[in-house]
Amino acid sequence: MGISSCLLGEKVRYDGRHKLDRFITDTLGQYFEWVPVCPECEYGLPVPREPLRLVGRPESPRLITIKTGIDHTEKMLQWAEKKLGELEQENLCGFIFKSKSPSSGIVGVKMYTPSGIPSQRGAGIFGGAFMKHFPLIPVIDDGRLHNPQLRENFIENVFVFQRWQKIQKSKSINDLVEFHTNHKLLMLAHSPRHYSSLGQLVASAKRVKQEDLFSAYIQGFTEGMRLLATPKKNANVLLHISGYFKKLISADEKQELLEIIENYRMSFIPLIVPITLIKHYVRKYNIAYLQRQHYLNPHPMELMLRNHV
Numbered sequence: 001m002g003i004s005s006c007l008l009g010e011k012v013r014y015d016g017r018h019k020l021d022r023f024i025t026d027t028l029g030q031y032f033e034w035v036p037v038c039p040e041c042e043y044g045l046p047v048p049r050e051p052l053r054l055v056g057r058p059e060s061p062r063l064i065t066i067k068t069g070i071d072h073t074e075k076m077l078q079w080a081e082k083k084l085g086e087l088e089q090e091n092l093c094g095f096i097f098k099s100k101s102p103s104s105g106i107v108g109v110k111m112y113t114p115s116g117i118p119s120q121r122g123a124g125i126f127g128g129a130f131m132k133h134f135p136l137i138p139v140i141d142d143g144r145l146h147n148p149q150l151r152e153n154f155i156e157n158v159f160v161f162q163r164w165q166k167i168q169k170s171k172s173i174n175d176l177v178e179f180h181t182n183h184k185l186l187m188l189a190h191s192p193r194h195y196s197s198l199g200q201l202v203a204s205a206k207r208v209k210q211e212d213l214f215s216a217y218i219q220g221f222t223e224g225m226r227l228l229a230t231p232k233k234n235a236n237v238l239l240h241i242s243g244y245f246k247k248l249i250s251a252d253e254k255q256e257l258l259e260i261i262e263n264y265r266m267s268f269i270p271l272i273v274p275i276t277l278i279k280h281y282v283r284k285y286n287i288a289y290l291q292r293q294h295y296l297n298p299h300p301m302e303l304m305l306r307n308h309v
Contacts, residue, residue, distance in 0.1 A: 001033065001035065001094050001096065002087065002094070002095035002096070004037065004038065006038065007142055008020070008024070011047065014051045015048050016048040021142055023145070024142070035090050037087075039080065039083075039125070040103050042083065043076055050065045050066065050067055051065070052102045055111070056111060057122075059122075061102075063103065073125065076125050080126050080129040080130075087130075091165060093137070094161065096145060097127050097139060097142070099144070103127070105123060105124035107121075109124050136218060138154055148308040150228075156305075157225050159299050164179070167214075171210060173210070176202065176205070176217065177205075180202050181292070182293060183294055185237050186225075186298060188236070188237050190226075190229050190233070191225075192236075194221070194227075198217060201217055231265050231271075235261055238264070238275075239258075242258065242278070245281050245285070249281060257281075260274045260277060269309065270307050270309050272306040278296065
């Protein structure tokens with residue numbers, strides 16, 4: 001997992017301080033191996049240093065020191081190109097960037113006019129270059145990471161991308177079909193429309209060049225997974241799952257499950273409640289198809305990502 005170095009407690013910021021994030025180091029750190037990056041330090045600027053800001057338009061910002069007006073844009077872009085080539089060897093499954101940074105920010109970074117007036121917002125020099133170079137890799141900044149819904153979506157995508165990397169190495173049609181099948185309910189919770197179009201793509205696998213097939217599939221899959229799973233969409237998936245139990249559980253148990261799903265849909269209880277009951281029935285009745293669905297276990301339970309309302 002790539003990460004801005006300051007979030008790990010490294011004193012690399014312009015003022016000589018850090019931005020240590022305990023959730024990142026103490027919680028996520030149990031599951032991720034970090035690849036720290038500090039664009040400004042690795043590019044060659046000292047600590048402490050004169051702060052920088054972005055000047056110009058979001059599509060082509062300039063990275064300029066605030067007081068002396070030194071333009072570091074071209075050299076930073078040259079460094080970024082080299083660094084991105086090195087990161088290709090790291091098998092990254094995601095990247096957590098420092099928010100609002102003129103070098104590392106990925107969204108909402110202030111853009112100034114030449115006279116110093118904030119006018120627009122965009123991505124930092126390295127953050128923007130990273131997203132262009134690795135358009136499929138999940139990214140988030142530390143600010144959005146603390147939004148429960150965005151955090152869950154990001155980490156869900158990280159584990160999906162890790163699984164995809166294994167499929168990509170094999171380039172097996174059978175593995176692609178299995179990947180598609182095992183992620184059916186997860187994709188339905190994000191975008192039924194994308195699941196349908198991906199199903200059509202997989203069905204035409206023998207008529208499409210393998211390279212084009214895999215490229216089109218992961219682009220569509222990534223696009224769908226970036227749409228947030230809402231209580232309404234999750235409830236539809238849970239109701240779909242409940243159909244597998246209709247001949248196995250009693251009328252009272254069926255009513256209880258439906259009530260719990262409805263309470264979740266109304267945001268009275270967290271998603272973990274209906275998921276726990278469903279996993280109990282899946283295990284009790286040994287329903288093989290549901291056991292292989294990543295929707296029921298998309299990430300480590302210890303992260304408690306489905307425990308919020």
